[in-house]
Amino acid sequence: MGREGSLNLRFAVLGPVRAWRGEVPLNLGAPQQLAVLGALLLRGGRTITSGELVDAVWGDEPPNSALATLRTYAFRLRKVLGANALASVAGGYAMQMDSGALDLAVCERLAAEAEKLRASGEPARARELLREALDAFAGEPLAGVPGPYAESQRNRLSEWRLTLLEWRLELDLELGGHAEAVSELTALSAEYPVRERLRALLMLALYRGGRQAEALGVFADTRRLLGDELGVDPGPELTELHQRVLEADPALIPSPPPLVAVTSAADDRERPAPRPAQLPAPVSDFTGRTAFVKELSDQLASAEGGRVMAVSAVAGIGGVGKTTLAVHVAHAAREHFPDGQLYVDLMGAGPSPAEPEVVLGAFLRALGTPDSAIPEGLEERAGLYRSLLAGRRVLALLDDARDSAQVRRLLPGSPGCAVLITSRSRMIDLAGAHLVDLDVMSPDEALALFTRIVGADRVGGEQRAALDVVAACGFLPLAIRIAASRLANRRTWTVALLASKLADERRRLDELRAGELAVTATFELGYGQLEADQARAFRLLALSEGPDISLAAAAALLDLDPYTVEEILESLVDTSLLESAAPGRYRYHDLLRLYARSRAEQDQSPVERQDALARLLDFYLATAAHTYHRENPGDRLLDHLTPTHHPGIAFDHDEAALDWLFTEAPCLLATVSHTATDSRLLRPAVDLLLVVQDLMESGAFARSYELATRAVIEAAHQVGDARCEARARALLGQSHCMSGRFDEANEEARRAHMLGITARDQLMACYAPNLLGITALYQNRFEDAHECFTLALNAFRTDGNRLGEASVLSNLSRVRLSLGQATSAVAAAEQALGLHRDIGGATLRLGNGLYALGMALTRAGRHQEALARLTEALEIHRGARQRLWEGMTVFRIAEVLLTAGRPADAAAHAEQALSLLRDIGGEWRRAQVLTSLGHALTRIGQADRARGCWQEAYALYDRVAAPEVAQLRALLDDDERGAVTL
Structure with a gap:
């Protein structure tokens, strides 16, 4: 102080x-x-x-x-x-x-x-x-x-x-942040060129990112630099790392720690009355559940001090292993309860749950009370039960309870006793209870259980197939036990054969049956207890294809108000028939979803099922249209969509709209794929793809977006809907373009153009020529590109679409830039930017316009202006969560820095771009960045690493047959001759 x-x-x-x-x-x-x-x-x-x-x-x-x-x-x-x-x-x-x-x-x-x-x-x-x-x-x-x-x-x-x-x-x-660290390490090694620790970290980061040639190039550059500047060789740390990289030492890439499975032997010693020992025998192949075992064991052990009665309630879906876990934990805790262990199956999931009065009678007998001394009536029996347990240490396992009311009278009143309850319902109203939600097994635990039942000799050579089996079982212990038991009893079956049987979702529940055990029978117990509105919601919600569903989407699908739906869905969560992954979001266990769908097929007519999906798709399209409008003011795309009936969600600000779009992305795209097979829903499905195309451009959902688009193309082609097929093919071509597959993109754009003419679709009259121009631009067919963009520009102007007009002007700027017309390119880009400014809003398309202007200014030698425009574009792209555009903008900034004579900064930005573009944007874009990075590295004295970049870029260009491959070949040849200018 x-x-x-x-x-x-x-x-x-x-x-x-x-x-x-x-x-x-x-x-x-x-x-x-x-x-x-x-x-x-x-x-x-x-x-x-x-x-x-x-x-x-x-x-x-x-x-x-x-x-x-x-x-x-x-x-x-x-x-x-x-x-x-x-x-x-x-x-x-x-x-x-x-x-x-x-x-x-x-x-x-x-x-x-x-x-x-x-x-x-x-x-x-x-x-x-x-x-x-x-x-x-x-x-x-x-x-x-x-x-x-x-x-x-x-x-x-x-x-x-x-x-x-x-x-x-x-x-x-x-x-594990090696990819992100490379950019920073590249800049630091340029700033502190003789600091060997930084060089070592850069080598390691590059190697872990799969860039071995560059890692070796760093060592060669460092050795040359140290020799020239200081007359010394690299130190032992760097030298040893170089040798390990040469040998591809696997220890350089750390592996995650193995999961340790916990097993426990049973203690089956019987204790004489009046010390009951009623626990069922534990299963011999109990596996995993380490954290749950510890949590419950600690709770039971807390009763030993005699200060409080310990009550734990384990909840979960049928078949998740509640009883198996509880019995295992109870046996392990027997030494803490020397006065006995009580057990009862309360049959809460069945139609006739056990009456507490009858259970108390059985408990009293087990505790040594003769029949003649057992009173009539629930309260009298409960009182005697508590009296007998006073001062004693007894564990009661109450299995498969229906609800809290069924177990309240069965709780001892004595400190030092403990109660372990299992139930499909969460006992949130049981005062003082420690609640445990038991989920399915982890993949490692599930595989360990499957292997213990089947035998390591049979599973050892079919690990991949075994993982497929436990995944098809949804990692549900009951399903795994059934599948493993079937395999264990059929010596001629392979694991792969079992996996193939379970791969068919329509037959999966039928396959998960062995003797008296059946997954379906377990689910039916819970389903049979539902009220009519709960059962309807349970059936219909399973028709949606996404990984989960929001409350608003569920309300639309069920055609009910959100407050009523929330009450219904929360009641299904309480009975473990649904899970709540996050507030306001719900999901099924995989096998429960299959069961719910089978009930929907039995209990709902085809029209009812179709109407439910139509309502869901209508809600998604309406809400996505609101999001698109916020992000694309001035775009007339919405005027060309299928009309919607649901009002959708209107957002107060852009951030909320983006949150919804990116959160719902898996559900939106899964819904498109699922509903495309219904000709009635085909048009709203493809229109939904149109208004969520930012998901494709972001790169984060490129693959699932492409799959959804292909599903629409196939369905539209089968029913002969030229308009739907044209729109979907245009989107598929755009997806190919974003991934650097320009031949495929050009073919899809060509077909979209022809189909659009057949369908007289004004939207395709704008979109298809623009896409044809983009593919021609990337393929260095500049005259073709100019012709296509001119056609698209006229179409957008005819449609009154100012945002489309601005986008085409930006594209024309890039064509003129490629033709060496830098001044004209700047003028076109500035005209496009003026339109964007008039339309208003810091939108993704404005960011694209700034990006195009930044490129034109770079080529015109106006570096400071280019940096300002590209920096502005970068902020917009980051705000719009467009990682692909963010990465490409960082790359363009690197190009400006390189031409402005700041190679170290350029190299750092190029590395950052590589990190952002990891797994998105395709090999062509990665090759572009690597080429520029090589030039920057050459200028800061890292020639060997630069050569590694160019070699990788050459291989990538060659793989996609890009026109730049000849340029890279010449560059590498010049480098071999020492003709590359430093």
């Missing part, structure tokens, strides 16, 4: 020397006065003599007035900071500061905590603290502060920052 007057002060030295009182910045005076304050602050409250201060500020040749000047500085600092902030102590001075008032002290504390966390095996938390520590640096430490002391401390703190940065980068790699 500091003294009065300093408590509200904060100081910074990790950047310019600054001070604040509260949130108000203080004027600290001239540079030499800052040097005095900096020296005082770096002493951390310890005394510094006047002579030391003079040396710190003026060095070996102080002026005669140094001491007087020093006293003046001290006076001025007291005036600014407060009289008590600077104390005069024994011929010197000392700062009075609160703990944590200096940014350096905070940074040191964070770094020390991070080091402890890393040593204790918490790398993720350590990395967060290091990031926080590094954020404390606001530029060069003691920036602009004169004097020898400030200079030496500046060097020390800069070196320390670099060390912290290396630690953080090591943790990035340790936690």
